[in-house]
Amino acid sequence: MKAALLEGINKLRITNVPTPKCKQGEVLIKVGVCGMCRTDMKAYMYGQRDLRLPRIIGHEIAGTVVEMGEGVTQVKLGDRVQVAPGLPCGSCSYCLQGLHHMCDYVQIMGFHYDGGFAEYVLVPNNGVSCGVLNKIPEELSFQEAAITEPLACSINMQESLQVGLGDIVIIFGAGPLGILNAKLAVARGANKVILIEINENRLAIAKNREFHYCVNPLQTNSIKEVMEVTGGRGADVVIPCCPDPDVVGTGLAMLSKRGRFGFFSGLMMNFGSIKVDFNLIHYKELRVYGAYGCSSLHNRTAVEMLVTEKVKVKDMITRCIQLEEVISGIKMIADMKEMKIVINFE
Incomplete structure (x- = not known):
């Protein structure tokens, strides 16, 4: 599969990497759209505290379920989903309070695990079991669904x-x-x-x-x-x-x-x-x-607000680019030339 692989500061290349295969409890998503934000810009230009290199970055992910490991019941093949990027342990005191983003052992898509600047993204077992996959209806576009995570943070x-x-x-x-x-x-x-x-x-x-x-x-x-x-x-x-x-x-x-x-x-x-x-x-x-980040519940609430149009975000998407243009997208973010940039894989 084609992916944007970050190898170091100012070192990002578009390359082919193996498409992940699902193990027990895992879900493979064909990425429809992945949003870009200043965190991606910081990771590329300056590095980031939680980043583990080399890494496929990107954490504002929406796409379609194309493969599932044994035991997955939360979704089915063909489901359109948004991915909450925080992968909690599910058992610490914060997780038991529903504060998944405060988990002492939280892992983040695009930082600890490969993220959405790729044609496919694998969601690990602990993320699936903790509810990071939010189903989205046909009437909500992948572009809009990719703004779920920043809305959830808000x-x-x-x-x-x-x-x-x-x-x-x-x-x-x-x-x-x-x-x-x-x-x-x-x-x-x-x-x-x-x-x-x-x-x-x-x-x-x-x-x-x-x-x-x-x-x-x-x-x-x-x-x-x-x-x-x-x-x-x-x-x-x-x-x-x-x-x-x-x-x-x-x-x-x-x-x-x-x-x-x-x-x-x-x-x-x-x-x-x-x-x-x-x-x-x-x-x-x-x-x-x-306030730091967002929980799986915040993401579910954000999806509901987008679907019901309590918060409308279509007017915020001012640039849609291809994966090969990701570095120019990062530079546009740095120059504040666009409101919201998304990478389209459809």
């Missing part, structure tokens, strides 16, 4: 923050995850969604969506503008969806009393110190939540 964050009816929500960053979080906040009943973005192209696109305010902090005092929009109260929720460390302090300053701050995006490498007035947390009783 669901993990917003469930922790309890984003809900009447909330004023600030999103830093109008990239793919910023837009997904903004769409999700609207779906969860937020009263106002305020997007803060310095990239004018992304800001212009965001202004044509269903959000309430779009702010460029390079052109205005964003804290002052948020206070004007909220009648001096501040926001209920702030979610940075960008790696800029400066937004931590700015975001905390925008919160109302008892506001919630979601630590969603990892910060850029070698960021040094962060200027934060931690007394704000004390005096305003702010609450700070972290």
